Amino acid sequence: MELTGRLAAITGFIPPGTVIADIGTDHARLPVYVVERGICHAAVATDLNEKPYRSALQAVQNRGLAGKISVRRGDGLRPLRPGEAEVVVVAGMGGNTIRQILAGAPEVLARVRRLILQPMVDGGDLRRWLAENGWRLVDETLVEEGGHLYVIDVAEPGRETVTDPVLLEIGPRLLEQGHPLLSAYLDKLAAGYHRVLYALARSRSSEALHRTVELTVRLKRIKDYLENNRQLPD
Ligand SMILES: C[S@@+](CC[C@H](N)C(=O)[O-])C[C@H]1O[C@@H](n2cnc3c(N)ncnc32)[C@H](O)[C@@H]1O
Known part of the structure; x- marks a missing residue:
């Protein structure tokens, strides 16, 4: 299975050898890809809703990956045990939904070493929340796919030095890089x-x-x- 530009760009930020959790996984494309390629040896794929949860389960079973990818139904980070996943991906949702997901399970979030987030809207609200809650933006990128422009934010525990709301709205690392799609x-x-x-x-x-x-x-x-x-x- 090949991934499209947006999901492929997200996988580029996953440190090899880590266990990831893909929250709101839908068809489980991302965890299937990283486990099949050997980028990750194990993954957790979660979804809140029955239909995408069933699709994810089916995709994982069809590819014989049930021993490596645990598919769970539930809200945000809540289906995870603390320390189970070092890297958490939340993609394809609004920035405020992502913020609520992160804030909704502090005991799980406290053990996460890297967040890879792809907000569809309200990226500024999400970056502000990260900066105010002990997360440093370590990288950002923009991806164009199907006529849409997507932003990807990568955060790790630490202190974000940029606090200016306008810079956080734009994406401080995008500005510093002078990203070609800026x-x-x-x-x-x-x-x-x-x-x-x-x-x-x-x-x-x-x-x-x-x-x-x-x-x-x-x-x-x-x-x-x-x-x-x-x-x-x-
Ligand atoms: C637009 S899809 C994105 C799928 C995939 N992450 C991607 O980027 O292609 C959003 C998915 O998030 C799920 N979702 C929405 N809110 C959620 C929550 N609070 N916890 C877990 N999953 C959620 C939806 O059921 C849906 O499957």
Whole structure:
């Protein structure tokens, strides 16, 4: 089985020889791939919902991997025992759902050595939570697949030195690297801000006004980064 760009990029951050847990595994593509390739000798694949849990179980059994991949049904990290998985992958969910998953089982999270997270939206909220809860962003990347741009964040226990909310919104390591897809990503972020500001313009409440001012300041900074990034030589 081959993996597509997004999932393949995630596997690139898995240290060989570790035990991973893939939370919200759906068809278990990621754990099947890393165990079949010998990147990991064992994995746990979990899903909250019956249908994806059944698909994962089926995929693991069909490939004769039931002795190496434990498929479990349950919410977030809760099906894991503390210390069971050194690396946790949570991909394809909103940043706030991922944040809730991480916060929902502190005794499991405390024993995790690396998080590989791929939020579909609200990456800034997720990075802020990581920085405020003893996680350092060790790497980040962007992947384009099927006309979509995906961000992947890698975090390890430690102190994140960047606390500026706008930098955490963009992704501090992406900025430091001058990632080749950074301009496209900043464009996407700016478009999201424009959509929210457009919706806020319909309200006359003081709360909406306050939020409009805050978002306008942030949008200006994102556009400044975009401008600077476009001026960098290739
Ligand atoms: C869009 S799929 C992503 C599948 C795969 N991780 C990927 O990136 O291709 C999201 C999966 O997360 C599962 N899910 C959602 N909330 C969850 C939670 N709190 N705990 C475990 N699984 C969850 C859903 O049932 C679904 O199978």
